[in-house]
Amino acid sequence: xxxxxxxxxxxxxxxxxxxxxxxxxxxxxxxxxxxxxxxxxxxxxxxxxxxxxxxxxxxxxxxxxxxxxxxxxxxxxxxxxxxxxxxxxxxxxxxxxxxxxxxxxxxxxxxxxxxxxxxxxxxxxxxxxxxxxxxxxxxxxxxxxxxxxxxxxx
Numbered sequence: 001x002x003x004x005x006x007x008x009x010x011x012x013x014x015x016x017x018x019x020x021x022x023x024x025x026x027x028x029x030x031x032x033x034x035x036x037x038x039x040x041x042x043x044x045x046x047x048x049x050x051x052x053x054x055x056x057x058x059x060x061x062x063x064x065x066x067x068x069x070x071x072x073x074x075x076x077x078x079x080x081x082x083x084x085x086x087x088x089x090x091x092x093x094x095x096x097x098x099x100x101x102x103x104x105x106x107x108x109x110x111x112x113x114x115x116x117x118x119x120x121x122x123x124x125x126x127x128x129x130x131x132x133x134x135x136x137x138x139x140x141x142x143x144x145x146x147x148x149x150x151x152x153x154x
Contacts, residue, residue, distance in 0.1 A: 064097040098136045
């Protein structure tokens with residue numbers, strides 16, 4: 001009587017299933033890696049935006065309305081800048097500042113007769129009003145452009 005010895009090896013089906021599972025796990029890890037890279041780039045751009053826009057946002061003034069300046073010219077009057085790399089960086093970044101004011105008249109005067117005007121030159125004597133100031137600040141260089149809007153109510 002001839003008996004077969006059982007082999008201790010993987011069959012072709014078992015190998016194909018293992019390779020398939022490894023391929024699926026590898027694809028999932030690749031997708032996670034790509035998502036992490038994209039999130040890192042978004043976070044880096046957000047930090048860059050916050051750093052660059054913070055200077056004009058904290059020093060905004062009506063005298064800069066509808067002007068375009070580089071950040072060095074803007075900061076050199078207030079700070080003694082001597083580092084050449086910082087000066088070069090600040091000169092490469094330009095910003096434009098624009099301010100708009102809108103007045104809303106009689107927002108709660110009469111419920112049936114809502115009279116709203118966005119004309120700041122309209123006669124507003126003895127009428128309660130709300131003024132909305134919107135600042136638009138754009139930071140740009142040769143490659144990128146960032147725009148920030150702020151709104152203040154008065």
